[in-house]
Each structure stands twice: as C-alpha cells, then as structure tokens.
Amino acid sequence: xxxxxxxxxxxxxxxxxxxxxxxxxxxxxxxxxxxxxxxxxxxxxxxxxxxxxxxxxxxxxxxxxxxxxxxxxxxxxxxxxxxxxxxxxxxxxxxxxxxxxxxxxxxxxxxxxxxxxxxxxxxxxxxxxxxxxxxxxxxxxxxxxxxxxxxxxxxxxxxxxxxxxxxxxxxxxxxxxxxxxxxxxxxxxxxxxxxxxxxxxxxxxxxxxxxxxxxxxxxxxxxxxxxxxxxxxxxxxxxxxxxxxxxxxxxxxxxxxxxxxxxxxx
Amino acid sequence: xxxxxxxxxxxxxxxxxxxxxxxxxxxxxxxxxxxxxxxxxxxxxxxxxxxxxxxxxxxxxxxxxxxxxxxxxxxxxxxxxxxxxxxxxxxxxxxxxxxxxxxxxxxxxxxxxxxxxxxxxxxxxxxxxxxxxxxxxxxxxxxxxxxxxxxxxxxxxxxxxxxxxxxxxxxxxxxxxxxxxxxxxxxxxxxxxxxxxxxxxxxxxxxxxxxxxxxxxxxxxxxxxxxxxxxxxxxxxxxxxxxxxxxxxxxxxxxxxxxxxxxxxxxxxxxxxxxxxxxxxxxxxxxxxxxxxxxxxxxxxxxxxxxxxxxxxxxxxxxxxxxxxxxxxxxxxxxxxxxxxxxxxxxxxxxxxxxxxxxxxxxxxxxxxxxxxxxxxxxxxxxxxxxxxxxxxxxxxxxxxxxxxxxxxxxxxxxxxxxxxxxxxxxxxxxxxxxxxxxxxxxxxxxxxxxxxxxxxxxxxxxxxxxxxxxxxxxxxxxxxxxxxxxxxxxxxxxxxxxxxxxxxxxxxxxxxxxxxxxxxxxxxxxxxxxxxxxxxxxxxxxxxxxxxxxxxx
Numbered sequence: 001x002x003x004x005x006x007x008x009x010x011x012x013x014x015x016x017x018x019x020x021x022x023x024x025x026x027x028x029x030x031x032x033x034x035x036x037x038x039x040x041x042x043x044x045x046x047x048x049x050x051x052x053x054x055x056x057x058x059x060x061x062x063x064x065x066x067x068x069x070x071x072x073x074x075x076x077x078x079x080x081x082x083x084x085x086x087x088x089x090x091x092x093x094x095x096x097x098x099x100x101x102x103x104x105x106x107x108x109x110x111x112x113x114x115x116x117x118x119x120x121x122x123x124x125x126x127x128x129x130x131x132x133x134x135x136x137x138x139x140x141x142x143x144x145x146x147x148x149x150x151x152x153x154x155x156x157x158x159x160x161x162x163x164x165x166x167x168x169x170x171x172x173x174x175x176x177x178x179x180x181x182x183x184x185x186x187x188x189x190x191x192x193x194x195x196x197x198x199x200x201x202x203x204x205x206x207x208x209x210x211x212x213x214x215x216x217x218x219x220x221x222x223x224x225x226x227x228x229x230x231x232x233x234x235x236x237x238x239x240x241x242x243x244x245x246x247x248x249x250x251x252x253x254x255x256x257x258x259x260x261x262x263x264x265x266x
Numbered sequence: 267x268x269x270x271x272x273x274x275x276x277x278x279x280x281x282x283x284x285x286x287x288x289x290x291x292x293x294x295x296x297x298x299x300x301x302x303x304x305x306x307x308x309x310x311x312x313x314x315x316x317x318x319x320x321x322x323x324x325x326x327x328x329x330x331x332x333x334x335x336x337x338x339x340x341x342x343x344x345x346x347x348x349x350x351x352x353x354x355x356x357x358x359x360x361x362x363x364x365x366x367x368x369x370x371x372x373x374x375x376x377x378x379x380x381x382x383x384x385x386x387x388x389x390x391x392x393x394x395x396x397x398x399x400x401x402x403x404x405x406x407x408x409x410x411x412x413x414x415x416x417x418x419x420x421x422x423x424x425x426x427x428x429x430x431x432x433x434x435x436x437x438x439x440x441x442x443x444x445x446x447x448x449x450x451x452x453x454x455x456x457x458x459x460x461x462x463x464x465x466x467x468x469x470x471x472x473x474x475x476x477x478x479x480x481x482x483x484x485x486x487x488x489x490x491x492x493x494x495x496x497x498x499x500x501x502x503x504x505x506x507x508x509x510x511x512x513x514x515x516x517x518x519x520x521x522x523x524x525x526x527x528x529x530x531x532x533x534x535x536x537x538x539x540x541x542x543x544x545x546x547x548x549x550x551x552x553x554x555x556x557x558x559x560x561x562x563x564x565x566x567x568x569x570x571x572x573x574x575x576x577x578x579x580x581x582x583x584x585x586x587x588x589x590x591x592x593x594x595x596x597x598x599x600x601x602x603x604x605x606x607x608x609x610x611x612x613x614x615x616x617x618x619x620x621x622x623x624x625x626x627x628x629x630x631x632x633x634x635x636x637x638x639x640x641x642x643x644x645x646x647x648x649x650x651x652x653x654x655x656x657x658x659x660x661x662x663x664x665x666x667x668x669x670x671x672x673x674x675x676x677x678x679x680x681x682x683x684x685x686x687x688x689x690x691x692x693x694x695x696x697x698x699x700x701x702x703x704x705x706x707x708x709x710x711x712x713x714x715x716x717x718x719x720x721x722x723x724x725x726x727x728x729x730x731x732x733x734x735x736x737x738x739x740x741x742x743x744x745x746x747x748x749x750x751x752x753x754x755x756x757x758x759x760x761x762x763x764x765x766x767x768x769x770x771x772x773x774x775x776x777x778x779x780x781x782x783x784x785x786x787x788x789x790x791x792x793x794x795x796x797x798x799x800x801x802x803x804x805x806x807x808x809x810x811x812x813x814x815x816x817x818x819x820x
Contacts, residue, residue, distance in 0.1 A: 038350050041357040135341025137594075 004050040012040030021060040021079030073100040124149035131157035175202035197260040215252030273312030276698040279716035294748035320379025320724030322705040329397035332576035336363040366400035374403035377726035391442035399806020407766035413449035414456040435488040436772025446496035452478035492770040493815035495710020497525030511547030530566025530645040532627035552633030564641035567627035569650035583607020621679035660735035723748035765807035
C-alpha cells in the first residue's frame with residue numbers, strides 16, 4: 001500500500017492526473033516525490049504537496065482534508081485508489097477499471113466518460129455525475145457508481161451504459177437526456193426528472209417532485225428484472241433497492257422517442 | 267552589437283550555400299561587418315552549425331474563425347494533448363487545432379518566425395486579427411477571401427469596369443488589414459447556396475451567371491493592377507475530385523499570364539486512371555508549373571494520422587462530410603459572404619486513396635524543379651498539423667527514409683506511384699529557398715527570409731544532424747528581431763509578433779456604393795467592418811508593418 005498525505009491545503013486546484021495505483025506501483029519514494037503535478041496549470045513536484053509512504057501492492061491511499069484535489073482516479077484501469085477525505089471535481093473521469101473509493105464528499109463531474117470499474121462515494125456527489133465529458137456527446141458508458149449520500153443536478157445526463165446507485169436523493173433534471181443504462185435513486189429527485197430521456201431506466205424509490213408532461217403513466221406493472229436488480233444492488237450498496245417486483249411506470253420522454261421509462265417503486 | 271561567428275550560412279537570396287560567414291546584429295537588424303575597433307558586446311560561436319533566416323509559412327490556418335469552430339468541435343483533440351504552463355508560457359492544448367498560444371510556441375520552437383493565415387473573411391477580419399494577435403512569437407499576416415461574396419459577384423455579373431473591381435479589392439485589403447487576396451473555389455461557395463454541388467471552371471454560376479474563370483481573371487488582374495506583391499492565392503475548383511488535374515491546368519491558363527499562386531496543389535493533382543479511378547497526375551501538374559513561370563504553388567502535403575480539415579470550400583467539405591472521423595462535422599454560411607466547412611479526418615497509410623495522396627504530394631515536391639516557386643506546406647491542419655514539417659523535410663532530403671516509408675503504405679498505392687524511382691533529394695539550400703527566401707520573395711517581404719545587411723535579425727541555428735527530422739524539429743538557437751527566443755528547441759523568451767499588411771492605393775469613391783450596399787444588406791455598417799491601423803495593435807500585434815504597393819495602371 002502506498003500512502004500520500006496532503007501536507008497543507010494547496011493555494012490552487014491540484015490536477016491529480018497520473019497519480020494512480022498503476023503508475024506509482026513499484027516506484028521508489030524519491031521517484032514518486034519528483035513526479036510533477038499541476039497546480040492551477042503550473043508544475044509543482046508531488047513531494048512538495050504530499051508526504052509519501054511507499055509500499056507494496058496495488059492499493060493507493062490519498063489522505064486529504066481539503067476539496068481541491070481534482071481528477072482523482074482519472075483514466076484508472078486497475079488496482080484500488082482510496083481517498084480518505086474529500087475529493088474535488090472530475091473524480092473518476094474516464095475511469096476504465098479497478099476500484100475507486102471516496103470516503104468523503106465529491107465535487108462536480110464525477111464519473112464523466114467512465115467506461116468501467118467501481119466507484120464508491122460515501123458522502124455526497126455534486127452535479128453532472130455520470131454525464132458526458134465537456135464537449136462529448138455521450139456520458140458514462142460502463143461500470144458502477146454507488147453513492148451513499150445525495151447527488152446533485154443532472155445526474156446521469158446523456159449516460160449510455162452502466163449502473164448508478166444513489167442512496168439519498170438527487171437534484172433537478174435527474175436522468176436528463178439519458179441514452180441507455182440504469183439509474184437508481186432511493187430518495188427520489190427534484191423537478192424535470194428524465195427530461196429528454198431516450199432509452200434506459202430511471203428508477204426512483206419515491207415519487208419525484210414532478211413528472212414532465214411528456215411522460216405517459218402506464219400504470220403499475222410487474223417487472224421480473226427488478227428482482228435481479230435487487231440482488232445485484234444488494235451486493236454493492238445494501239438496502240438501496242428494496243425486494244419488489246412491481247413499479248409504477250411512466251413511459252417517455254415522448255418528445256424524444258418515448259422508449260425510456262421512469263419507474264417509481266411502490 | 268552581437269557577433270554570430272563561424273556559422274555555415276544558407277542564404278539563397280544572396281547565393282550563400284553553406285559558406286562560413288560571421289553575422290552582426292544590432293538593434294534587431296543584421297548589419298554590415300563593422301571595423302576592427304567596433305565594440306562587440308556578445309559573441310556566439312556557431313562553428314559547424316547550420317544558419318538560416320527564420321522560416322516563413324505562407325499558408326497555415328491559424329486564425330480566421332475556422333479554428334475556433336474546429337476547437338469547439340474537437341474537445342478530444344484538446345484533452346489528448348495538454349501543454350502545461352512553464353517559464354512565462356501560457357498553458358495550452360491541442361494537436362490538430364492547438365490553442366493560439368501553443369500554436370505560436372510550437373512554430374517558434376521549429377524555427378518559424380512568420381506565419382500567414384490564408385483565409386480571412388473580410389467580415390470576420392476583426393476576429394481574425396484578435397486571434398492572430400493572441401498567437402505569440404511569430405509575425406503574422408492574412409489573406410482576405412473574395413470571389414464568392416455578393417458585392418463582387420454583382421459587380422462582375424453587371425459587367426462592371428475592371429477599375430471598379432480594383433477599387434473594391436483595394437478597399438477590402440485596406441479595410442481588413444490583409445496581405446494578399448485569396449479566392450476559394452471561385453464562385454463555388456456562393457453557388458453551393460444556390461444548390462449547386464459542383465461548379466466547373468467554365469460553368470456559369472446558377473444565379474449570377476458568371477464563371478469561375480471570370481472570377482479568377484478579374485481578381486488576378488486586380489491584384490496585379492494594385493501592385494500587391496503576392497499573386498492571387500487560388501484554391502481551385504473541384505478540390506479532391508478524381509480527374510481534377512484538368513481543372514487545375516485550366517485554372518493556371520485562366521490567369522492568362524498574370525501571376526497566380528495555386529495553393530495545396532496536392533489536392534488538385536488527381537487523375538481517373540486505374541481500377542479505382544483514382545491516380546496521380548503530379549507529372550502533368552509539375553510539368554505545367556515548370557513551364558509557366560507566372561505560376562507558383564504550395565503543396566499541402568498530407569501526412570498520416572488524425573487531423574481536422576477546415577476550409578472555406580463548403581462544397582468540398584459538404585462532399586466529404588461522410589468521411590468525417592470522428593463522425594461530426596460543420597458546414598456553415600458566414601454573413602452571406604462566404605462559407606466554412608470543418609470536417610475532422612484521419613489519414614491512414616493503409617488506405618489506397620490516402621496513401622496515394624501522400625505519394626502525389628511528394629511527387630510534386632520532387633518534380634517541380636524550381637524551389638523558388640513551390641513552398642513547403644501541409645495546409646495546416648488540412649493535410650497534417652504544422653508540427654509535422656520536420657518529418658516532411660526529412661522525406662524530401664533523405665531518399666532511403668522516403669523509400670522505407672513507401673514500403674509501409676498501401677502496397678497498391680505504392681505500386682501506382684513513381685515515387686520509388688525518383689532520386690532527387692532536397693539540399694539544405696533548396697530547403698532554405700522553399701521555407702525562407704521563396705515565401706519572402708513571393709510575399710514581398712524585403713527584409714525577411716534572408717540574412718543580408720538590413721534584414722530583420724530573424725535567425726535560426728541548427729545542429730547539422732544527419733537525421734534531418736531531429737535537426738529541423740529542434741533548432742539550437744532561434745533569434746526573433748535580434749532577441750534569443752528559443753534555445754535547444756524550447757522557448758526561453760516570449761515575444762509578440764508584428765502584423766504584415768499591404769497598403770494598396772485605390773479610389774475612395776468606392777465607399778459610396780459600398781456604404782449603400784452595407785446599409786441595405788449587411789448586418790454591420792461599412793464603417794464598423796474596417797479594422798484601423800491602431801486597432802491591429804489593440805488586437806495584440808506588437809506593431810503593424812505596412813507594405814506599400816506600387817500600383818500598375820491597367
């Protein structure tokens with residue numbers, strides 16, 4: 001296990017790109033401290049920001065008490081990265097594999113462009129979780145995100161594949177422009193839920209503030225896959241998904257093809 | 267005074283081909299050798315080093331609006347190539363469409379000291395100057411794009427006097443602070459908006475009833491009459507279409523002996539032979555250039571890899587949009603005055619067409635015998651990003667390297683090309699002509715592109731590395747106006763370049779009909795279109811370098 005401990009809160013935002021279990025494994029402490037990071041775009045040695053405790057194995061622990069570390073776990077493909085503290089923006093951007101765990105809150109743009117792996121957030125997540133990288137046309141395309149707390153607005157915007165589980169509640173425009181994939185929010189969500197939803201399922205544990213007029217109430221339906229999903233979710237985030245077999249189904253967004261659904265568990 | 271001694275100087279404007287010379291620099295200029303008691307403050311020994319003037323790129327899309335569209339279209343291009351800030355340099359990003367700062371640093375780090383944006387729409391001039399002003403290190407200039415704008419086509423179709431057209435062209439260059447005139451797919455950009463998907467050289471425009479030949483003739487004549495140094499810069503009709511070599515040859519003839527510059531001629535040298543109906547016509551095109559001394563060309567070489575094509579030729583770009591990779595594209599109108607098309611593209615060495623395009627470009631380089639009339643370009647970013655120039659120089663200078671690359675491309679294309687048999691290798695002297703002296707002469711830059719007395723001290727010093735790619739990628743020293751700006755291929759001092767613009771004489775009376783026209787049809791007033799001399803510096807250029815034109819009465 002390699003441990004990096006943040007010395008003091010940095011002056012600007014730190015781009016943690018390249019600080020991954022796979023890139024630090026097997027390297028000497030002196031080598032790791034010499035690696036350059038960017039603080040507000042300017043190069044700074046990793047050793048100036050962090051105390052480094054090298055070790056064996058593919059686990060990397062980052063201890064931080066400030067939310068200025070951005071791009072944690074960006075592009076990670078293997079190993080385990082555990083952040084003991086708060087995370088900044090762009091957590092798990094382009095994540096491809098391995099396990100990324102944030103013990104505190106995370107900022108905006110979590111799991112943008114994520115393609116695989118498991119991302120756990122024990123606190124709350126900001127806006128645009130699982131959405132597209134800035135400028136891209138499709139969002140998260142694989143893997144699992146599990147949030148113990150709440151999520152912000154635009155959860156799963158343009159998401160294409162994969163599973164997002166949120167134990168708390170989500171903000172506005174949850175599942176907006178969803179292309180495919182599954183979002184489960186146990187605590188319900190704000191307005192404009194599923195706006196522009198094309199395909200995929202937005203599953204809510206309680207009624208949202210409002211359902212857009214372009215969704216059609218299809219009544220309570222029996223869906224056998226809910227049982228499968230319950231078992232799967234139980235192994236990742238126990239209690240987030242109740243053992244039910246039916247839900248109230250709203251088909252939509254009819255203005256965008258209407259092939260998707262909002263399911264409200266009853 | 268700075269003495270740069272013992273360098274092997276390649277200065278074709280003065281016939282110096284690797285002779286050992288000392289250069290003296292004072293106040294940003296190269297000066298004559300002073301007497302023995304002159305005070306020399308500093309001295310650098312360049313023994314064994316190759317010394318050339320700063321390189322000049324006369325056709326590179328670095329401003330002019332299209333690049334911003336390309337940047338907006340390709341966030342992945344930026345994400346994949348971030349450049350951190352360091353040593354007074356801004357952070358930046360981008361491979362095919364780099365940010366303005368990165369563009370300037372990378373050009374300087376290759377020994378370039380001047381770059382010319384070839385497609386500035388007059389109605390976009392203010393933006394173009396702001397964008398170019400943002401590009402540090404190098405001097406800049408832009409060519410104003412005419413030929414598909416409504417006012418000009420109205421003049422031409424109404425049979426207006428050539429003198430009136432000259433005034434309009436002169437006014438346009440003056441108002442937009444341009445260095446030359448460019449015409450893109452003459453009349454074709456406009457015809458596209460009247461639903462034409464093709465416009466041949468002698469085909470009448472569906473609405474104005476004028477032909478591209480008339481457009482070329484009128485503009486070439488105007489440029490000549492106004493006394494602008496750089497000939498009409500022509501992006502010919504039928505870009506990229508197999509069999510377009512005939513159009514290209516006819517376009518050369520359409521100038522009727524007046525000076526004409528054909529740009530990215532590689533894209534215009536295609537035949538229709540062979541099973542795939544796509545073949546090289548480089549030999550015929552090169553022969554014509556060799557024969558017609560009024561014609562010059564730049565190649566627009568393609569090199570393999572990801573890039574983005576950005577052109578005013580909406581017809582060609584619309585035709586190619588299905589080939590977009592990644593699959594997204596933009597074709598748009600700009601102010602009803604011209605068009606714009608941005609299509610990302612990946613040239614693949616195993617693809618028959620791309621491989622043959624690569625070979626055609628190199629054939630053109632090797633077949634055109636006069637390096638003063640052919641210039642080294644990739645039509646950045648259309649054929650490849652400008653950062654691939656050192657690789658291209660090695661392809662030209664090193665036959666065995668060229669043939670080893672030829673072994674890697676699509677074998678069918680390699681078999682179709684005569685490249686393998688071509689023995690010519692460019693010398694350092696040829697490269698110095700093609701990238702320095704030639705472009706400077708073509709643009710009328712009297713004090714650039716050479717190392718004679720009175721020239722601006724834009725000086726590049728290379729290690730004489732047999733690997734020419736490594737040599738040209740990383741000059742040891744680059745001086746801009748006498749200041750050391752690059753050391754060992756890294757920027758050491760950030761400077762801001764000047765703007766070159768021509769100042770032709772024309773009858774201001776043209777402003778009367780123009781004002782009426784702008785008031786009636788355009789979104790901006792005529793007075794607001796004009797970019798003043800002072801404004802050029804507010805836009806970011808260090809200063810304006812005006813070039814007088816000696817008008818020729820018609």
